Amino acid sequence: VVPAGYRDLDEQGVKQYIAEHPRLASLMGKAPVESWTCHEVGDGNINFVYIVEAPGSHGVVVKQARPYVRCVGESWPLTLNRMRREASALREEFAVCPEHTPEVYVYDEKMSVMAMQYLRPPHTIARKLLYTGSTPDFFGPHVAEFLAKTIFMTSRLASANDEAFRKLASENANTEMCALTEQVIFTEPYIVASNNRWTTPQLDADAAELREDVALHAGIAALKRKFVEANEALLHGDLHTGSFMLDLEHQTTYAIDPEFAFYGPMGFDIGAVISNLLICFFSQDGWEQVTGEDRSKSREFLLEAVKAVWDGFSSRFVELWKQREAERKAAGEAHVPASDAYMRKYMRELRADALGFSGAKMVRRIVGIAHNADLEEIQDADARAKCERCVLALGRRLVTNARDVVADDDENGVDALVA
Ligand code: ADP
Ligand code: SR1
Ligand code: MG
Ligand code: MG
Ligand code: MG
Structure with a gap:
């Protein structure tokens, strides 16, 4: 209206x-x-x-x-x-x-x-900086800090009481914008839909396979259920690399554009950032071919950034959590304290959620309505499709099996994600 x-x-x-x-x-x-x-x-x-x-x-x-x-x-x-x-x-x-x-x-x-x-120049949208070869070391730590503070401080873990938290979650449901996300991320990429598009004919068979892949459908159904049912914290809701503005000179980072903000599963925002860094990682082969430049530094930087986002987020999040627990204890609240073991379990599950959502966001950017300039701007369709196939393969693996990927990652680090 x-x-x-x-x-x-x-x-x-x-x-x-x-x-x-x-x-x-x-x-x-x-x-x-x-x-x-x-x-x-x-x-x-x-x-x-x-x-x-x-x-x-x-x-x-x-x-x-x-x-x-x-x-x-x-x-x-x-x-x-x-x-x-x-x-x-x-x-x-x-x-x-x-x-x-x-x-x-x-x-x-x-x-x-x-x-x-007004975020004045030299503030620039992060996406293009990253896919054209900039390696801003401050970006990962800044994103980690933004995620930890905004997610923890709006979560039930920080809230004064459960009733106040429930009220906030229902007042900030943002149902129509969530419905758009449910449509374009969790549904359309897996069915025939007029909004869908992909690099054709190169990826025609890959897109058709997604529509028949029962294990993938089970994975996306579980993620969609979490997206719709979980109210863990106030999320940004659209945290791709086009939603960050960076000033390389003064080393500042701002997150813009939270029109999809809602109370949802924490892993959704973390996964959004990680997926966009990984999409950029996979685009580098194509850019190397197009520009003739060696992009190994970019690839190394992007994997380090994924690690910096998760490691920085989880250590800051746990630090904030422990501070809050100490405050509750000092105030004599009726509260069951969160043990270190519980926190470790919580963070491990959160990592699996984040990786699962990052997989969903990778798939949607290859066969859904909204694509990433990182890949879209690679004019050579064969070179582009080769990169896109790598994004799809990892996206599928993460949607179907994020828990096993987390275990593998514990042993082999972030490199295991893109091996
Ligand atoms: P949309 O919701 O349509 O995606 P965005 O909020 O992402 O819109 O803004 C679109 C573009 O406008 C951004 O990519 C950026 O270039 C510019 N922009 C948005 N907010 C600011 C700001 N606060 N300062 C400077 N530029 C901005
Ligand atoms: C019509 S879909 C448009 C997409 O752009 C926004 O930035 C969100 O990512 C949304 O899914
Ligand atoms: Mg927007
Ligand atoms: Mg935007
Ligand atoms: Mg495309």
């Missing part, structure tokens, strides 16, 4: 909108409106994003959700409620992890608009 008073903004309309909102206008400094510039920069699948700048000011980013999916058009209507969910999630993330979250200035329900901190 489109609220009364809603209108689509264009570049002129955005400038006028800012001028009419004192909080936003004050961020534009003293330069007159006529000297402001506004550019639509949305390169994502779903929304419209405008950067507004004025001489001598920090500028503002304005994001508007229109009542449909941008990359498809008006034939795919989509809830405007997503902008409320995004603003609310950014505020939650900012409260616990301001160093990796842009500040929200204004959320406007009627216009389905959010104004936020």
Whole structure:
């Protein structure tokens, strides 16, 4: 339902909108409106994003959700409620992890608009930096910190009481956006669906095999069940490498775009990041062929980043958990303490969940509606398909068998994932 008073903004309309909102206008400094510039920069699948700048000011980013999916058009209507969910999630993330979250200035329900901190150049979306050969060592540790803080601090493990937690989980269900994820990640890649696409004819047989693979179907059903039924923490919900902006010069990392935020299984966000790093890893063969460059440093970096994300996440998460347990004890709460053995078991299960979800996210990026530029930009279809087949093979292995992969990984490290 489109609220009364809603209108689509264009570049002129955005400038006028800012001028009419004192909080936003004050961020534009003293330069007159006529000297402001506004550019639509949305390169994502779903929304419209405008950067507004004025001489001598920090500028503002304005994001508007229109009542449909941008990359498809008006034939795919989509809830405007997503902008409320995004603003609310950014505020939650900012409260616990301001160093990796842009500040929200204004959320406007009627216009389905959010104004936020402009992450100025040299901030750049991580995806292209990574697949073109950058190796920012700070990225993995920053992502680990973001994941540990946002996941732990919004989980029941940190919550004051179970009743408050249940209330938050139901208020932040984001059902329509979750339904989209259920459709495009957990269902369509495994059936005949008009949204699906893949590198054809090279992967025609591979896509057909996915539709007949009973073990794979059992694996994705178990993951979908967890996605729908688990309410473990407030998740970002769409944490691919296009949702991180990096400044290589000042070594900063920000997570943007949590419009899919919901209370779900912790492994879903962790798996999203890991899958995107692994997709980038597998794309490097293709890029090597296209550019003639040696990408062994990138491959090494990407595997190290996967390790840094998991190891950094799990050690920080356990540290936060132990602090919280100590607080509960000091406060004399009626609480059964979590033992080290229980924490170890919890983290092992979480790792298997993360790897399972990362497999689902790998499969969807090869045969579903939304693909990754890491692979999509490789123009030579044979070279691309060769990389994509590796992504599919690992995705399948992780969806069907993440628990065994975790055991193997314990012995042989992260290299075992891509062997
Ligand atoms: P969508 O929901 O459509 O995927 P995103 O939130 O990912 O939209 O934004 C699309 C693009 O807009 C990003 O890839 C990035 O280039 C730019 N962008 C978004 N937020 C900011 C920001 N706070 N500062 C600078 N650029 C941004
Ligand atoms: C219509 S599917 C679009 C995809 O883009 C978003 O960023 C999410 O990943 C979603 O699945
Ligand atoms: Mg996006
Ligand atoms: Mg988005
Ligand atoms: Mg593709």
